Structures are given as structure tokens and as C-alpha cells.
Amino acid sequence: MAAPSTTSITDLPDVILSIIFASITDTRSRNSLSLVSQRFHLLERITRTFLTLRGNARYLYLIPNAFRSVTDLDLSLLSPWGHSLLSSSSPSDLLLAQRLRQAFPSVTSLTLYCRSPATLRNLLPQWPRLSHLKLVRWHQRPQSDIGADFYPLFEQCKSLTSLDVSTFYYWTEDLPPVLQAFPNISANITHLNLLTTSFMEGFKSQEIQDITAACPNLNKFLVACMFDPRYIGFVGDETLSAVATNCPKLTLLHLADTSSLTNQRGDPESDGFTSEDARISRETLIQLFNGLPLLEESVLDVCKNVRESGSALELLKSKCPNLRALKLGQFHGICLAIGSQLDGVALCGRLESLSIKNCGDLNDMGLIAIGRGCCRLAKFEVEGCKNITVKGFRTMACLLQKTLVDVRISCCKNLDAVACCRALEPIRDRIQKLHIDCIWNGVAESHSSASDFLSFDLNVVNDEGSSFSEDTDSKKKRKYCFDGGGNSMQSNGNGSRFKTWGSLKSLSVWIEVGDLLTPLPNVGLDDCPNLEEIIIKVEGDTRRQYKPSECAFGLGCLAVYPRLSKMKLDCGETIGFALTAPSGQMDLSLWERFFLKGIGELRLNELDYWPPQDRDVNHRSLSLPAAGLLAQCVTLRKLFIHGTAYEHFMMFLPHIPNLRDVQLREDYYPAPETDMSTEMRVDSCRRFEDALNRKRIDD
Incomplete structure (x- = not known):
């Protein structure tokens, strides 16, 4: 009797295996695959398109030569980390540059630690088809002419479409003259990341106008600037109008005040208002949203008061229909929640990610309105909002329990560690990423009396964020009840309470x-x-x-x-x-x-x-x-x-x-x-x- 035949993955044709291997992104999984057999090793190397080199650059013989399909190469982590790679015209440096080209002939995207312009002059000619470049430098800028760090880049990379200098220390005046000196290359750039964290003041208003005028085809623009009107060159109405006029194809706009990039926690006792107002008017915000119809993600982290912004944010629903992610810093009046009618940012029903930072007048009813209107939210972040409490956040979590999986709560006076866990109880089984502050107030008093109830009357909302009453005999509004400990009595419709964080992977x-x-x-x-x-x-x-x-x-x-x-x-x-x-x-x-x-x-x-x-x-x-x-x-x-x-x-x-x-x-x-x-x-x-x-x- 013939033995039954068995089929395994090794019997698949190389074409199908190549597709499977190409879909695997985890580096260690790919390395494990390459150890199965010589055939798997060859297919894995052929399908590898990204690679990060580590190890000492002096060992030329250790540079791998089997990854000839790699298009995305990271050389920023070579050891000793941060040393001047290829900074001279010595034979050893030239030999290293040529060896890298031979090992990785298909590179179109490069990440490089660059302490000297000579590094770019020696390395960039090896890959004439380079389209994306990320520069890294935490050392001080060398004493050289204005733009010396960027001229070699634009001279060598004729196909450049993406430039990331977010972790590269330079002077803001270095970049605009170079962009203006190479108009053809600048016009081809679609992605420009200038969100440099080491800046003290960031790009000035005129510099941003010059950059956007030189790069009219940008669809992703991230820049660190200064919104404080007490400084010369602050960003205000004129700058925002210029961005909308010069770059109408933007899908991602990230404007952040340099003080927001320090990543330091604020004062939870603050009321959210600053002593100075930003020079950004409601009319300018409307013009900005009107001028960017393709916008999908926007960050406006101003760090100075932008008052009565709700009416302008309402236009995002109609003017930017593709908007999926929004972050607002120091915006006030974003959702007034007066009565049952939705307003402000709560009308942006297609949002999947929303971040609210230092909003002085956001309260529980505003959170509930956002939960009713933004019913597709998968990620929600709130920071520095003094007036929100467990009950408001918990109600919002109930409304979004089918979609919300990523939550960040920080620097909110009434939401310490215990309160955050109570507020998130309705989505404990779904949440995948969580950030909280380790403020241990009330840890010993984690259970309160169950006789203290608070109810919120809510309207049901449809997918577009418009409000309508639930269709019952008396058109009753849905009611969510909470005990004194913030425990929902009807959190998931049947009274059950989730005990574990079964989906939580990152804390x-x-x-x-x-x-x-x-x-x-x-x-x-x-x-x-x-x-x-x-x-x-x-x-x-x-x-x-x-x-x-x-x-x-x-x-x-x-x-x-x-x-x-x-x-x-x-x-x-x-x-x-x-x-x-x-x-x-x-x-x-x-x-x-x-x-x-x-x-x-x-x-x-x-x-x-x-x-x-x-x-x-x-x-x-x-x-x-x-x-x-x-x-x-x-x-x-x-x-x-x-x-x-x-x-x-x-x-x-x-x-x-x-x-x-x-x-x-x-x-x-x-x-x-x-x-x-x-x-x-x-x-x-x-x-x-x-x-x-x-x-x-x-x-």
C-alpha cells in the first residue's frame, strides 16, 4: 500500500514563497526563515528591501553582499555611534563608499549620521537614484558657510522627493537658500520633515513662506516654529495663509511650537490658558482649511491661546472630508456642548485619531459630545485638561467601546492612575495601547459607596455625527449611570464588567x-x-x-x-x-x-x-x-x-x-x-x- 503523500510549505513555487516572505516585516522572523534551508535563505535575501547595518565600519569584510534587493538602507547606527563616517578623501573612506555601493546597488532610501558635509560628498554619488534621505546629527553644527550641509545633497540627488532632518542639528537659515538655488529639485519634493527637536526658536515666518514657495508640490510638511508673538518672526495669520496658498496638495500638515517638542510634563494645576494669545484668527483657520481640501492628518500644537476655535473646526467636516487624524494644542472652545446639538470638533465624524492638549474649557459634557460625534475614533489623547473627570471620560469610553483601542491620558488633575483605570473599564478588553500618569492618589480607597449615582442623558449619533433621538415610543434618550466609584451600571448593555486587559500590548x-x-x-x-x-x-x-x-x-x-x-x-x-x-x-x-x-x-x-x-x-x-x-x-x-x-x-x-x-x-x-x-x-x-x-x- 502506497504511503499517503503530504504537502508542506516547501512544495510551494518560488513565486508564491517570495510573496509570502515579502509580507513579513519582523527582522528576527525573517532571519529565522533564512535558517530553514538554502532555498529559504536565498528567497529571504532576494525579498529583503530594508536593512539596518550595525557593527564597526572598519571591518569592510563584514559588510554583507547577499542583500542586493535592499532599497531602504540605514547607516545611522554604525559603531562607534555618531563618528564621522566617510568624512575624508582617504583611500579607506573611498573604499568603504564603493564597497557599500557594490553590496547594496538598489538603494533609493538612505538614513545617515552626518557630522560633516564631506560625508555626503563621498557617499551620495554611489546611489544616483536616491529619492529619500534622512540625516541624523546630535553633535554641534560645524563652523561652515550657510547651507554647507545641504548643497552637496541637492547637487548629487537629482531624484530627491523626500527629506527628513527631524533628528539633524542645523541652523534654520541653512535650508531656504538651498531650496531656492535648486528650483527643479525643490519642486519635486513631496515630503519635508523639519520638526527638529534641538531647535530653540524654530523656523521663522518668512523662512516658512520661502520654503513652501520653493516646494509647491509638498503633500507632507512638518515644521518646528515659534507661535509666541513676543519673538521676531513668530508664526501667525500671514504664515498659515501662505502655507495654504503655496502648498494646496498637502495631506499632512504638522506645525508645532518648539516648546512642545521638549517632551516635558506640564503643570496639572494650570487652567490651560497662557498669558499671551497666538496671532491666529478664526478667519485664518477657515482660510487654511479651505485651501487644503486633501488634508488627511493635521497637527497644530501652538502653545499659545487660540480662542473660540470651535466654529472654524466645524468646517473640517465639509472642507477637509479626508481628515482622519487631528491634534490641537492650546485651542479653546473646540466643543462647547451646549444643549444636545453637536458643535465644534464633535462634528468631525470621520476622525479616527484625536489629540487635545491644554484645552482650558474642555469639560465632561464636551468629552461626551466628542464621543457622540466622532464615533470612529480608534485613538484618543488628552493632556493638560483640568476640568474633565472620570465620569465624563468613562461615558466617552462607553460610546466608543467598539472602536477605541489607543488611549493617552496625561497631566489631567482629576485623572490619576486609579481614576484612569476606572474610566477605561468599558474598553478594558479592547484597548491595545495605554498611557497614564503614575499619580497614586486614592490607591487605598479604590472602592467608593455604590449608593452615589450620576446619570448623563445622551443622544444617539449616526456615522456622520448628526444627532437624532432613539426611536422608542416616547423617543427616550439613552441613559448611562455611574456609581460613586465610576463603575458603569450598563457599560456594555448587559451589566457585565470586564476584569482583564486582555488586548493590552503596550503600556x-x-x-x-x-x-x-x-x-x-x-x-x-x-x-x-x-x-x-x-x-x-x-x-x-x-x-x-x-x-x-x-x-x-x-x-x-x-x-x-x-x-x-x-x-x-x-x-x-x-x-x-x-x-x-x-x-x-x-x-x-x-x-x-x-x-x-x-x-x-x-x-x-x-x-x-x-x-x-x-x-x-x-x-x-x-x-x-x-x-x-x-x-x-x-x-x-x-x-x-x-x-x-x-x-x-x-x-x-x-x-x-x-x-x-x-x-x-x-x-x-x-x-x-x-x-x-x-x-x-x-x-x-x-x-x-x-x-x-x-x-x-x-x-
């Missing part, structure tokens, strides 16, 4: 320096069976703090999350004494011990760590206690330290069994030009990498 938290992370699971986040990533931002001035009452920050409490494998621990905004501290206080090395103690109890695969800093000496460095504690993370595979370190501290790390990707990044401005004599330098990096590469890794 982000903010915590003030000196506070403990330990209460996090106790506020209602104890049951997150699928949580894979946590982002922790610690912020504050340790110089105003005395020794904490506990010996550890509390990372060990995260062991309750069984699938947690990725962590970003950002202490970069934690400021303190780098070397010595007055009596009774701790220096940064002791604070690092406090923050990292217990991290070895977690089964992390990836860790991004920003050490605390001493801004007075521009010092952000890994300490000895931190190196010793990181070495206890025996499951780590990737470790990125955003700062410097001594070589003998780094030598703790090769003892981690499966660690294979380690990098030091000085990605803060200004990055140190010359490290201390015993800090990690070129030779130190070489010795550390050699020690890392000598290890045998099982998989």
Missing part, C-alpha cells in the same frame, strides 16, 4: 522622581496577560529630593506581566549631581541603583535605557551600579544605552548569555564632542565589540 507611564512604581499593578493593571512592552518616563530634579524611603524604585513588580519582553526606561529628564552630592542627598549613581534594582527579575529581550543627567556639565553616563544591575538581565538580546559609559563598566555586559546587540548613543543635544580620557572611545568600542563577538550564542 506607557509617567512618574515623578522619588515616587515608587510598586503600586502600578494595584491600581487596576494587575491582569494584563498579553502585555509585551512598557515605557517608563521618570522626570524631576533629584537635587530637591532626599533619600527615598525605599531602597528600590519597584521594577520587580512588573514580573506579574508574563509576556513582558520590551522596556524603555527613560530617566533622561531626571536631573541631579553627576559626581558628588551634599550631605543627605544622593548623586546620580545612587539614583541609578534605586531605579534599576529589581530589573534582573524580569525576562526582558530588549531594553532602551536613558541614564539620568547633570545638565550643568552636559553629562549623561552609565554608572558602576547601573552596569552591574544591567548585567543581571540574563535574557537580554538587545541593549541600547542613550549616553556614554566607561569601558570597564561595559565589560560587565558580555557576561549576559544571549546578548548580541549593544550600542551607546549620545542622542541628546549637544552630544559630547570629545569624551573624557576613560570614556568609551573608538578603541574602547572596538575592544568591547570584540568581546561581544567572541561569545557563542545558541540561536
Whole structure:
């Protein structure tokens, strides 16, 4: 009797396998596929279109030559990170440039750390078809002529359509003259990202007008600027009108005040209003929306009062019918919620993402109106809104329980950690990404009396955001009831309450320096069976703090999350004494011990760590206690330290069994030009990498 035949994936034709492989984006999954067989290895390499090179640039023989289909190449992470790659005309640099061209002949998109214009002159001629370029530089701008960083780029890249300098430090006056000097190339640019985080003042009004006039075909424009009318060249009515007139094809417009890019938490006690008003009128907003009919995503983070904006925002529904994402910073009157009629931003029924920042008059009824009108919201962010409470946010969550999966709540006085978890109870089983502030008010009093009820009368809304009454005998309005603890009595129609965060995969938290992370699971986040990533931002001035009452920050409490494998621990905004501290206080090395103690109890695969800093000496460095504690993370595979370190501290790390990707990044401005004599330098990096590469890794 013949044995039954079996068919497996290896029997599929190469054409079908190539399509399957091309749809896989996870790097480690692709690497695993390439190890199955020689055939799989060949197909994986042929279908790979993106690649990030790591390792020391001096090892030419280690440059892979099997990825000839790669079109998107990232060279910004070569080690030593941030060094001057190809900055001279030496034979070794020219040989490296030619070797890269031979290994990756199909490159059309490039990311590059560029400390010198010479790097562009040597490298860009290797890929004449380059259409997208992202430049990275956290070191200070070299003393050179205006536009020296950009002239080589426009001279060599005749096919340029996209330029990203959001992580590249330069002067704002460098770019406009170059764009005007190459009108044909500028006219072809469709994507321009000038959202540079290291700017103090950003682009001036006339510079933005010159840039948009030189690039009339832009469809994506992101720029950092200054809306404060006390500064010369502030952005106001004239600038917004020019953007709408010069670039009518925009689908993405991102205008952000430089003060909003610092990523520092505001004051929750603030009423949301600033002392100065922005010079942006209602008529200009209407003109802006009228002039951009193709707009799909818009960010207007002004940081100065824009008052009575609701009537202008109402026009977005008709004037920008494709708008799906909107972020408003310091806009007031966006939704007045007077009576049952929808108004303002609540009429934008097609929005899928909405962010509201520092809106001084947004209250619970405004949130409810937004929930009624914007019934397609999948992402909602609110920051610095003092007047919203648990009951309003919970009602909104009830209205959006079929769509809302991404929520960020920060710097809202009435929404601490416990309140946020109560407010989100109706969507606990659906939410996938969450950000809250670790404010532990009322943790011990998590249950209130069930006799205190509050009801909100709501209208049912259709998909377009228009209001109509529910069709019953008496046209009754739907009623949602809440007890004193914010618990919905009819949250999902049958009275059941969700107990777990079954879909939550990413959790982000903010915590003030000196506070403990330990209460996090106790506020209602104890049951997150699928949580894979946590982002922790610690912020504050340790110089105003005395020794904490506990010996550890509390990372060990995260062991309750069984699938947690990725962590970003950002202490970069934690400021303190780098070397010595007055009596009774701790220096940064002791604070690092406090923050990292217990991290070895977690089964992390990836860790991004920003050490605390001493801004007075521009010092952000890994300490000895931190190196010793990181070495206890025996499951780590990737470790990125955003700062410097001594070589003998780094030598703790090769003892981690499966660690294979380690990098030091000085990605803060200004990055140190010359490290201390015993800090990690070129030779130190070489010795550390050699020690890392000598290890045998099982998989």
C-alpha cells in the first residue's frame, strides 16, 4: 500500500514563497526563515528591501553582499555611534563608499549620521537614484558657510522627493537658500520633515513662506516654529495663509511650537490658558482649511491661546472630508456642548485619531459630545485638561467601546492612575495601547459607596455625527449611570464588567522622581496577560529630593506581566549631581541603583535605557551600579544605552548569555564632542565589540 503523500510549505513555487516572505516585516522572523534551508535563505535575501547595518565600519569584510534587493538602507547606527563616517578623501573612506555601493546597488532610501558635509560628498554619488534621505546629527553644527550641509545633497540627488532632518542639528537659515538655488529639485519634493527637536526658536515666518514657495508640490510638511508673538518672526495669520496658498496638495500638515517638542510634563494645576494669545484668527483657520481640501492628518500644537476655535473646526467636516487624524494644542472652545446639538470638533465624524492638549474649557459634557460625534475614533489623547473627570471620560469610553483601542491620558488633575483605570473599564478588553500618569492618589480607597449615582442623558449619533433621538415610543434618550466609584451600571448593555486587559500590548507611564512604581499593578493593571512592552518616563530634579524611603524604585513588580519582553526606561529628564552630592542627598549613581534594582527579575529581550543627567556639565553616563544591575538581565538580546559609559563598566555586559546587540548613543543635544580620557572611545568600542563577538550564542 502506497504511503499517503503530504504537502508542506516547501512544495510551494518560488513565486508564491517570495510573496509570502515579502509580507513579513519582523527582522528576527525573517532571519529565522533564512535558517530553514538554502532555498529559504536565498528567497529571504532576494525579498529583503530594508536593512539596518550595525557593527564597526572598519571591518569592510563584514559588510554583507547577499542583500542586493535592499532599497531602504540605514547607516545611522554604525559603531562607534555618531563618528564621522566617510568624512575624508582617504583611500579607506573611498573604499568603504564603493564597497557599500557594490553590496547594496538598489538603494533609493538612505538614513545617515552626518557630522560633516564631506560625508555626503563621498557617499551620495554611489546611489544616483536616491529619492529619500534622512540625516541624523546630535553633535554641534560645524563652523561652515550657510547651507554647507545641504548643497552637496541637492547637487548629487537629482531624484530627491523626500527629506527628513527631524533628528539633524542645523541652523534654520541653512535650508531656504538651498531650496531656492535648486528650483527643479525643490519642486519635486513631496515630503519635508523639519520638526527638529534641538531647535530653540524654530523656523521663522518668512523662512516658512520661502520654503513652501520653493516646494509647491509638498503633500507632507512638518515644521518646528515659534507661535509666541513676543519673538521676531513668530508664526501667525500671514504664515498659515501662505502655507495654504503655496502648498494646496498637502495631506499632512504638522506645525508645532518648539516648546512642545521638549517632551516635558506640564503643570496639572494650570487652567490651560497662557498669558499671551497666538496671532491666529478664526478667519485664518477657515482660510487654511479651505485651501487644503486633501488634508488627511493635521497637527497644530501652538502653545499659545487660540480662542473660540470651535466654529472654524466645524468646517473640517465639509472642507477637509479626508481628515482622519487631528491634534490641537492650546485651542479653546473646540466643543462647547451646549444643549444636545453637536458643535465644534464633535462634528468631525470621520476622525479616527484625536489629540487635545491644554484645552482650558474642555469639560465632561464636551468629552461626551466628542464621543457622540466622532464615533470612529480608534485613538484618543488628552493632556493638560483640568476640568474633565472620570465620569465624563468613562461615558466617552462607553460610546466608543467598539472602536477605541489607543488611549493617552496625561497631566489631567482629576485623572490619576486609579481614576484612569476606572474610566477605561468599558474598553478594558479592547484597548491595545495605554498611557497614564503614575499619580497614586486614592490607591487605598479604590472602592467608593455604590449608593452615589450620576446619570448623563445622551443622544444617539449616526456615522456622520448628526444627532437624532432613539426611536422608542416616547423617543427616550439613552441613559448611562455611574456609581460613586465610576463603575458603569450598563457599560456594555448587559451589566457585565470586564476584569482583564486582555488586548493590552503596550503600556506607557509617567512618574515623578522619588515616587515608587510598586503600586502600578494595584491600581487596576494587575491582569494584563498579553502585555509585551512598557515605557517608563521618570522626570524631576533629584537635587530637591532626599533619600527615598525605599531602597528600590519597584521594577520587580512588573514580573506579574508574563509576556513582558520590551522596556524603555527613560530617566533622561531626571536631573541631579553627576559626581558628588551634599550631605543627605544622593548623586546620580545612587539614583541609578534605586531605579534599576529589581530589573534582573524580569525576562526582558530588549531594553532602551536613558541614564539620568547633570545638565550643568552636559553629562549623561552609565554608572558602576547601573552596569552591574544591567548585567543581571540574563535574557537580554538587545541593549541600547542613550549616553556614554566607561569601558570597564561595559565589560560587565558580555557576561549576559544571549546578548548580541549593544550600542551607546549620545542622542541628546549637544552630544559630547570629545569624551573624557576613560570614556568609551573608538578603541574602547572596538575592544568591547570584540568581546561581544567572541561569545557563542545558541540561536
